[in-house]
Amino acid sequence: MRKLLPLIGSSSGSHPGGRSAMTCRFRCGDACFHEVPNTSANEYVGDVIAGALSRRSVMRAAAVVSVVTAAGTAVNVAGAEGAEAATAASRHPHPSRPSHSSVPRGLRFTPVEPNTADAVTVPGGYGQNVVIRWGEPILRGAPAFDPEKQTAAAQAGQFGYNNDFLSLLPLHGNQKLLVANHEYTDEILMFRGYDAANPTREQVEIAWAAHGLSAVVVEGDRRTGKLTPVPRHPLNRRVTATTEFRITGPAAGSDLLKTSTDPTGRKAFGTLNNCAGGTTPWGTILSGEENFNQYFANASRATDKRYGIGTGASERKWERFDKRFDVAQEPNEVHRFGYVVEFDPYDPSSTPRKHTALGRFKHEGATIRLTSDGRPVAYSGDDERFDYFYKFVSSKRMRHGDSRSAREHNLTLLDEGTLYVAKLTGDSPAIEIDGSGKLPADGEFDGSGTWIPLATATAKGAVSHVEGMTAEEVFVFTRLAGDKVGATKMDRPEDIEPNPKTGKVYVALTNNTNRGVGTNAKADEPNPRNANKHGHVLELTERWNRPESTSFAWLLFLVAGDPDDPATYFAGFPKDSVSQISCPDNVAFDPHGNLWISTDGAQLGSHDGLFGVATQGPRRGELKQFLTVPKGAETCGPVIGERQVLVAVQHPGEITGATVEAPASTWPDGPGTYVRPAVVAVWRKDGCDIGS
Ligand code: FEO
Ligand code: CA
Ligand code: CA
Ligand code: CA
Numbered sequence: 001m002r003k004l005l006p007l008i009g010s011s012s013g014s015h016p017g018g019r020s021a022m023t024c025r026f027r028c029g030d031a032c033f034h035e036v037p038n039t040s041a042n043e044y045v046g047d048v049i050a051g052a053l054s055r056r057s058v059m060r061a062a063a064v065v066s067v068v069t070a071a072g073t074a075v076n077v078a079g080a081e082g083a084e085a086a087t088a089a090s091r092h093p094h095p096s097r098p099s100h101s102s103v104p105r106g107l108r109f110t111p112v113e114p115n116t117a118d119a120v121t122v123p124g125g126y127g128q129n130v131v132i133r134w135g136e137p138i139l140r141g142a143p144a145f146d147p148e149k150q151t152a153a154a155q156a157g158q159f160g161y162n163n164d165f166l167s168l169l170p171l172h173g174n175q176k177l178l179v180a181n182h183e184y185t186d187e188i189l190m191f192r193g194y195d196a197a198n199p200t201r202e203q204v205e206i207a208w209a210a211h212g213l214s215a216v217v218v219e220g221d222r223r224t225g226k227l228t229p230v231p232r233h234p235l236n237r238r239v240t241a242t243t244e245f246r247i248t249g250p251a252a253g254s255d256l257l258k259t260s261t262d263p264t265g266r267k268a269f270g271t272l273n274n275c276a277g278g279t280t281p282w283g284t285i286l287s288g289e290e291n292f293n294q295y296f297a298n299a300s301r302a303t304d305k306r307y308g309i310g311t312g313a314s315e316r317k318w319e320r321f322d323k324r325f326d327v328a329q330e331p332n333e334v335h336r337f338g339y340v341v342e343f344d345p346y347d348p349s350s351t352p353r354k355h356t357a358l359g360r361f362k363h364e365g366a367t368i369r370l371t372s373d374g375r376p377v378a379y380s381g382d383d384e385r386f387d388y389f390y391k392f393v394s395s396k397r398m399r400h401g402d403s404r405s406a407r408e409h410n411l412t413l414l415d416e417g418t419l420y421v422a423k424l425t426g427d428s429p430a431i432e433i434d435g436s437g438k439l440p441a442d443g444e445f446d447g448s449g450t451w452i453p454l455a456t457a458t459a460k461g462a463v464s465h466v467e468g469m470t471a472e473e474v475f476v477f478t479r480l481a482g483d484k485v486g487a488t489k490m491d492r493p494e495d496i497e498p499n500p501k502t503g504k505v506y507v508a509l510t511n512n513t514n515r516g517v518g519t520n521a522k523a524d525e526p527n528p529r530n531a532n533k534h535g536h537v538l539e540l541t542e543r544w545n546r547p548e549s550t551s552f553a554w555l556l557f558l559v560a561g562d563p564d565d566p567a568t569y570f571a572g573f574p575k576d577s578v579s580q581i582s583c584p585d586n587v588a589f590d591p592h593g594n595l596w597i598s599t600d601g602a603q604l605g606s607h608d609g610l611f612g613v614a615t616q617g618p619r620r621g622e623l624k625q626f627l628t629v630p631k632g633a634e635t636c637g638p639v640i641g642e643r644q645v646l647v648a649v650q651h652p653g654e655i656t657g658a659t660v661e662a663p664a665s666t667w668p669d670g671p672g673t674y675v676r677p678a679v680v681a682v683w684r685k686d687g688c689d690i691g692s
Contacts, residue, residue, distance in 0.1 A: 019601040020632060021656040026186050027273075029294025029308070029315055031384065036514055037308045038386040040483035084122050103622075104614045106592040106640075106691040111579050111624040114606030118665050120649065120680050121628045127685045130668050131178070131218060131227045131646070133678040134161050138216045138229065138236045147660075147674045148192065152205035156238055161185045161210035162677045163648035165277035165365060165586075166637030167285055169345060174220040176227070177235060179285050179345050180637065180648060180679060181274035185210050187316065189653055189675055192660040196315075204321045208241035212271055213287060215345040225644025225683025225690075237348045241270035244351060245341065249415040250457035251356035251475040259324065259332050268336040268354055269324075275383070276365025276495045276586055276637075280376070282398055282410035285343045288363030289354075290383055292337035298328040306479050307361075308384070309334055335476050340366045340380060342411065355414045357457045358392045359478030369498040369505075369547045374398045376413050377547035379505060381493030385512045386521060388482040389493040391451060392419050393548045395458070416458055419474070420451035421487040424554055426525020435516050435523035435530035437559055437567025445528050445569075446555035449488075449540070453550075454481045491515055491527045491535060494600075495586040498547070499615060501593030505540040506557065506615075508584040510600060526554065533603050534561040534568075534582040537595075539615070557615070558597075558623070560584055562604055571613075571621025579625035580604050581611055590640035590690070596626075598635035598647065608635045610647055612691065627682060630667035631655065637679075644683040645690055652677060 024030045109123040122128055132138075135145030135158045142157025160182030169177040185207040187194050194203070217233035220226070230236075245268040251257060257265035275290035297319040299309035309327060313319065319326040324333040338360040344350040358366060361382040368376045374397040381389040394417035399406040426433065426447040428440035439445070453465040455474040462471035466481045474481040491512035498505045509527065516522040516530025523530045526538065537558040543549035560582055561568040563575035570578045585600035595615050599608045609628040614620050626645065629635045632655045637648035653665030653675035665675045684690065 020654055022186070022188070022654050022658065023601075023632075023634075023651060025315060026188075026654070027184050027651070028291040029310065031291065031308060032513075034308060036385050036520060037306055038384065038479070038483065038489060084124060084126060102618060104592060104594060104617060104619055106590040106594045107612045107614060107619070107622075107624060108691050109624065109626060112609070112627055114580060114604065114625070115628055116605070116607055116631065117628065118631045118667055120630065120647070120682070122682050123626065125685055126682055127224060127226075128680055128682045129226050129228075131679040131681050132159050132216060132229045133668065133676040134159055134163075134210070135676065136229065137231055138214060139238060140232045147190070150190075150206055152202060152209045155206045155209035156240060158238075159214050159216065160212055160238065160240070161190065162650050163679055164275050164636045164650055165287060166639050166646050166648050166679060167277065167279040168218075168639050168641065168646060169279065169283065171217060171235075174222065175230065176218050176220065177345050178216050178218045178227070178229075178646075178679070179343070180214045180216075181277055181287050182211050182213065183273055183275050183290070183650065185316075186651055186654055188659055189663070190660075194659070199317050201321055204316065204318055207316060208270070209238075210240075211274075212238065212240040212243065213274060213285070213343060214238055215343075215348070220643070223687050224685065225641070225681055227644065227646075227681045235345065235348055237345070239271060239343065239352055241272055243270055245269065245271065245354050246351045247336065247354045247356060248412070249355050249357035249475070250455070250462035251472045254472045254476065256335050256472060256476045257332060259330055259336070261324070271341050271352070271354075272337055274341070275363070278365055278367035278378075278497070280342075280368050280410075281370060282407070282413070283344075283346060284411065285345055286366040286368070286378070287341050287343060288365040288380065289337050289339055289341065290362045290364060292334070292362070295325055295337075296334045297326050299334070300328070301331075303477050303480070304334070306477070306483075307334075307338070335360070338362065340378070340414070342414065344407070344411065347407075353411065356475045357415050357417060357419060359390060359419050359454070359474070360476050361387065361390075361478050364494045365496070367495075367497045369503065370398065371546065371548045375417070375548070378414060379496040379498065381490075381496050381507065382479065383492050383494050383510070385492055385514050386489040387479065387493065388487040389422050389490060389496060389507060390420060390478070390482075391422075391547075393417050418456040419454045419478070420550070421454055421482045421485060422449055423452055423486060424449040424488040424526040428525055430524075433523055433525050433528050435528070437529040437569075439569065440525070444555050445525050445559070446553070447525055449552045449554050451550045451552070452485045452487065454478065454485065488524075488526060489521050491532050494584075497587045497589065499589055499593055499595065501589070502616065503542065503545045503547070504615065505542070506587045506595055507538040507540060508587050508597065509536050509538060510583050510585050511535040511603075526556070528556070529559070529567060535584050536560055537584050537587070537597065558584070558613075558621070570623055573619070573621030573623075578621070578623040579611060580606070581623055581625075583608070585634065586636060586638055588638045588640055591642055594691075596638050596640050598638050600634040600636075607631065608633060610635050610638055610645070612640075631665040632658070633665070633667075633677075640690065642689045644681045646679060646681050648677070648679050650677055
């Protein structure tokens with residue numbers, strides 16, 4: 001029988017989106033408790049930007065978009081070695097279930113049972129190690145971690161807080177280059193006796209240094225998939241909330257981006273709330289600036305409202321220490337966050353970039369697929385209830401090779417091209433979509449869609465395709481452009497990733513408990529459940545399987561939840577033999593083309609986890625849980641390689657009421673230590689490949 005676990009955090013401190021109230025407070029500035037920022041009837045932009053912006057001539061694109069239709073048992077062990085599922089989980093074998101031999105390569109493991117162990121729990125036969133923790137020194141001269149004596153200078157040379165996106169890039173020999181995002185800080189768990197009303201300058205500056213990105217060289221073990229960091233390696237680097245960035249693309253130099261410290265509008269300082277990301281085919285990292293709104297105070301404009309920027313003090317009170325975080329004093333600084341940033345980890349002296357051509361919103365991340373003639377197409381979700389997802393099609397071709405000129409050229413690929421937003425239409429009668437999740441008569445939540453062009457950037461300038469908005473307004477107030485063209489309001493579009501084997505694109509839609517509630521948009525075929533607690537995963541097929549197409553077909557691959565709940569769907573696979581899943585967030589692919597999904601805010605009584613599922617063949621939809629993470633944590637940054645699975649354990653112990661003095665988790669180092677976000681590698685103890 002499927003194990004039923006007591007609901008965690010269901011009474012005190014759980015927010016509507018499913019997370020701990022503390023997660024909401026520090027990570028997204030209580031986004032779920034605030035009004036939904038998209039109150040548009042998808043027509044309302046009209047005057048929203050009036051007053052904030054001058055009106056300039058606008059070109060309406062002649063481009064017309066045509067709709068096409070075709071196209072385990074957990075061991076409660078804290079510590080670096082974590083937990084291994086102790087028993088084989090036999091789950092309701094189904095008579096029609098294909099034989100073991102047909103389980104696709106990469107997915108041959110015994111699923112981990114839902115659990116609440118304060119540990120990383122992995123399948124039997126697998127081992128694990130903590131690769132790197134918050135505060136471990138990576139730069140030359142950085143001191144060993146001492147949370148009682150932490151300083152901003154120390155933190156700037158140490159691994160940052162709340163690791164999210166991960167990339168593992170090739171280097172030489174047994175060495176690889178690990179890049180991690182550091183999304184945000186949990187001051188309550190970082191500082192003993194933290195007074196949220198009166199943070200000190202040192203605490204604030206430590207938080208600035210704990211945000212951003214880390215690059216750190218790691219050494220692989222020859223026998224297993226174990227990885228260990230190489231401190232002081234010349235490629236090791238930290239990017240923080242104060243590092244210099246170059247603003248590139250069509251909005252660079254715009255009046256909307258000029259500030260008192262940067263009258264050019266081309267030089268920004270720092271990156272914030274870097275959530276998911278992508279690794280480009282030219283060897284750089286893309287990282288999404290997500291809930292940047294929460295760091296800014298005293299906003300007042302309608303454009304600020306659409307981005308959820310607060311009218312009062314910010315949670316962390318940074319505005320007391322740097323006026324750029326006070327919108328009333330420095331109105332344009334907030335326009336310099338909310339971009340996709342690009343970082344070249346192979347060049348530690350490079351200036352990272354903010355790409356305005358990919359638009360400004362709460363970018364979860366960005367991932368690339370190349371057209372047949374070598375132009376990158378970047379997919380990106382705007383993680384907010386009722387917001388949109390986008391793609392950018394570059395007009396420039398990638399150059400191969402590792403010459404300096406090729407690398408320089410490739411860093412400009414995302415500056416010229418067209419930004420699109422998605423509009424989805426269902427193919428079933430609206431009356432059959434009753435908001436319960438019941439499948440319509442045609443047996444699938446599916447339909448067609450169009451990519452609506454918003455603006456095009458060229459070397460000679462940019463052109464808006466949105467009536468009433470200039471091109472630079474489209475790139476800086478992209479949400480308003482999406483409202484205006486009638487984009488489809490989705491249930492929190494998070495990570496999006498094309499399957500490198502098939503080209504199909506997978507969109508994680510985490511949840512939206514406001515769907516169908518009050519005056520909010522009701523269920524539709526692409527978001528078929530009202531009060532959607534568990535989320536879903538959408539599979540998108542570009543017309544002719546060309547990433548540059550302006551139309552697509554789509555279907556819901558997964559409607560998440562307890563498989564016993566009739567309102568769930570696992571690509572048609574028998575539901576008596578799949579793992580439960582709630583709140584899909586990050587998506588990734590293994591070398592065999594299987595989809596891996598990590599969760600954030602799981603609502604079924606188990607801790608968050610990582611799951612693998614085949615997208616093709618007779619096992620399509622057979623979801624299997626690979627691991628679970630410790631108490632209060634979300635599972636992030638999955639990298640699924642041949643030899644190891646890497647996960648970023650983000651915000652462990654982030655449970656309402658927890659403090660340094662009274663921690664909810666002591667992972668990874670056990671009682672008497674600070675709980676620390678960390679990166680974990682999971683590998684086969686026998687040295688064989690993952691899932692083989
Ligand atoms: Fe940072 Fe959308 O999760
Ligand atoms: Ca249908
Ligand atoms: Ca995320
Ligand atoms: Ca991803």
